[in-house]
Amino acid sequence: MQTACTRTVDVAIPLPHLLKPDLATMAPSQDELKRVAAHRAVELVESGMVIGLGTGSTAAHALDRIGDLIRSGALRDVVGIPTSEWAAARAAGAGIPLSDLNAHPVVDLSIDGADEVDPAFNLVKGRGGSLLREKMVEGASRRFVVIVDDSKLVPRLAASGLAVPVEIIPFGWALTLRRLQSLFDGVPSFNLKLRTASVDAKSTAFDENGSELEPFVTDNKNYIADLFFENGIHGDLRVISDALLRITGVVEHGLFLGLASSVVVAQKDGAVVVKDNEATSNGI
Numbered sequence: 001m002q003t004a005c006t007r008t009v010d011v012a013i014p015l016p017h018l019l020k021p022d023l024a025t026m027a028p029s030q031d032e033l034k035r036v037a038a039h040r041a042v043e044l045v046e047s048g049m050v051i052g053l054g055t056g057s058t059a060a061h062a063l064d065r066i067g068d069l070i071r072s073g074a075l076r077d078v079v080g081i082p083t084s085e086w087a088a089a090r091a092a093g094a095g096i097p098l099s100d101l102n103a104h105p106v107v108d109l110s111i112d113g114a115d116e117v118d119p120a121f122n123l124v125k126g127r128g129g130s131l132l133r134e135k136m137v138e139g140a141s142r143r144f145v146v147i148v149d150d151s152k153l154v155p156r157l158a159a160s161g162l163a164v165p166v167e168i169i170p171f172g173w174a175l176t177l178r179r180l181q182s183l184f185d186g187v188p189s190f191n192l193k194l195r196t197a198s199v200d201a202k203s204t205a206f207d208e209n210g211s212e213l214e215p216f217v218t219d220n221k222n223y224i225a226d227l228f229f230e231n232g233i234h235g236d237l238r239v240i241s242d243a244l245l246r247i248t249g250v251v252e253h254g255l256f257l258g259l260a261s262s263v264v265v266a267q268k269d270g271a272v273v274v275k276d277n278e279a280t281s282n283g284i
């Protein structure tokens with residue numbers, strides 16, 4: 001994952017004391033790898049910091065760890081800015097004091113998972129339904145550290161065949177979907193659909209047998225259009241991002257470009273690689 005704009009700063013830090021192997025294979029389970037990556041990132045948290053609190057199964061380990069450190073007295077005066085209602089509830093349960101972007105428009109450090117990470121540190125996020133608040137908090141952060149197991153590393157965004165989420169307003173959603181379709185007319189195998197409440201976008205590729213189920217509703221009371229690119233997204237991601245955002249009815253999308261400062265990757269053997277992005281452009 002080394003490119004002209006990246007620098008690997010910290011390679012292969014095994015944390016054997018953290019690993020609980022899968023008894024069948026004796027290899028760390030995927031959840032263990034998420035936990036190892038999360039704990040490594042939490043080492044960056046210092047007393048007095050304003051912390052962006054991520055959403056999802058990987059971020060959950062970071063929130064729990066921060067809560068443990070607050071309870072033990074190792075961290076003091078930390079304030080968390082949650083990126084979703086889920087994160088707010090999990091963090092409150094872990095004992096992390098919460099605030100918001102109005103009170104803290106600059107965040108010292110955000111820690112969050114991702115659905116995909118490409119070699120240039122671009123991300124797909126939002127398959128769990130959160131993306132708008134994540135992008136606001138992480139874009140307001142001096143440092144945004146992404147925590148993943150190595151299954152999330154991809155050579156090209158969306159090549160997995162899974163969704164690229166786009167948050168849209170409910171009003172006129174079918175028209176917005178038509179406009180999104182038009183934007184990618186001519187792209188081979190492009191498909192899209194409105195996410196429904198029962199769909200697990202993390203494991204479901206495009207399925208033409210759409211259902212009549214209720215739409216999935218985000219924390220912001222919006223809907224999500226899931227975009228599918230069978231062979232991944234080709235072309236300039238920033239041009240695509242701008243074109244998506246120009247569609248009236250689109251609120252935000254799950255392409256996180258130039259936001260990640262570092263990626264903490266837990267490899268299958270439990271070793272951790274930390275990569276720094278020298279091209280971070282959130283301007284904080």
Ligand SMILES: O=C[C@H](O)[C@H](O)[C@H](O)COP(=O)(O)O
Nearest residue numbers: 056057058113126128129130
């Ligand atoms: O909507 C969900 C968020 O963007 C998550 O950060 C992302 O889906 C990764 O979640 P997980 O750590 O559960 O794979």
